[in-house]
Amino acid sequence: MNRKIPTDPQRSALMARVRQRETPAERTVGRLLRELGMGYRKNVRALRGSPDFANRSRYWAVFVHGCFWHQHPGCPRATIPTRNRAFWEAKFAANRDRDARATSALRRKGFRVVTVWECQVADAPAVKSRLSKLLKSGGVDVR
Template sequence: MDIVDRATRSRMMSGIRGKNTRPELAVRSFLHRAGLRFRLHAKLPGKPDLVFPKYRTVVFVHGCFWHRHEDCPYATTPASNPVFWQEKFNSNVRRDKKVRQQLEALGWRVLVIWGCQLDEASLRGLAREIQKRE
């Protein structure tokens, strides 16, 4: 059973943004301070959050809840209407996999950082991974 009524839940869910989220802004800020320059939401499959043309690398900043980060405490399933939510989550995961395959087929390296991984060490590791040339 949901702890809020349908109207409140609808209002809350409609406030969730797809671009310029708090985790995305944190990643962008860190990487910019680290001297990495990028483009935002380029017209590539899946519209990656960050694109690094110099390194032929794209970065997705995934929310653990929406993109189902495995073994993460934030990847919960709402108690109300679980069938709807499970299908929604499965659809998101299928789309993420398809987008990754499309980008890799176009020659892009695809990196993902999860919302729960926004600590200093993880962000430094992401910056190092972006700068690798294969």
């Protein structure tokens, strides 16, 4: 996409936060994986979509998605800015499309893939049991 990102102060602040190296949600997911004894590497560029956490020999990958940027379906945080709406809709559609293609490419290679949404991390025990079930036994992810 070669359209310029609109500059408005609120949005710039939001984007600055997004560029942080590690989000609080990612920190929590990393801690849960360590508690489960699941070794991982972070931001694995060798895999499609650069999963936030992955173990290539054990064939699992975890994406931690911000609800706004990745437009968590039905989530109150998944708002679309009213200013430059067409720009944001196109950007979000591209993000969603990229996410879906990364997940299916990894699954075709035999990876178990879990997507953890930022808002779900507030209930850490639920995320932990989902990671545990899914990554240890292999199964079908629930969004």
